[in-house]
C-alpha cells in the first residue's frame with residue numbers, strides 16, 4: 708500500500724498493491740496496520756452507493772460531535788472525488804483537493820473529519836465503497852453548494868444530476884462553520 712500526502716493538509720492518496728494472475732486479481736482493499744502510519748482513525752461503518760453517469764453527490768459532511776473521516780474507494784466505474792477543507796485553523800482552509808478514483812486505478816482517498824466531501828460519477832453504474840470513522844447521524848448532516856463560487860470547484864460539468872437537498876445546499880461563506 709503506497710500512501711502519499713497531498714497539497715491539502717492531511718488528505719492522503721492511497722494506492723494498494725494489486726496481485727494480477729491468470730484468474731484476475733487480488734488486493735487487500737484495507738489493512739489498518741499498513742495505513743496506521745498516516746491514518747489513526749478506527750472506522751466503524753462501511754457505505755456503498757451506486758451512481759449513474761453525471762450524478763453529483765455532495766458536498767456533504769456531518770457536524771461535530773459526529774464528524775466523520777472517510778476512506779473512499781471506487782469498486783467499479785469512476786468518479787471525480789472532491790474534498791473541501793473546512794477547518795478554520797488549517798493553512799488550506801477553503802481549498803479543495805480533487806482526484807479521479809476508479810475501479811481501474813484502485814486509488815483510495817482518505818478525507819479527515821472537518822472536510823466536505825462530494826463526487827461526480829463519470830460512468831454509469833459506478834460503485835463507491837467507503838469507510839466512516841463515526842456512525843450516520845441524520846441530525847448532524849450538512850451540505851454545501853457544489854458550485855459555490857467561493858469554492859470555485861471545476862467539476863467539468865455544468866448540469867449534473869442532483870438530489871433536491873443538494874440543489875438547496877448552503878453557501879460556504881454564510882454557513883455556521885463549527886470546525
Ligand SMILES: Cc1cn([C@H]2C[C@H](O)[C@@H](COP(=O)(O)OP(=O)(O)O[C@H]3O[C@H](C)C(=O)[C@H](O)[C@H]3O)O2)c(=O)[nH]c1=O
Pocket residue numbers: 754756764765767768777824825826842843870
Ligand atoms: C449517508 C447515509 C445515508 N443513509 C440513508 C439516508 C437516506 O435515506 C439514504 C440516502 O442518503 P443520502 O441521499 O444522504 O446519500 P448520499 O447523497 O450518497 O450521501 C453521501 O454522499 C456523500 C458523498 C458523502 O460523503 C456522505 O457519506 C453522504 O452524505 O440513505 C443511511 O442510512 N446511512 C448513511 O450513512
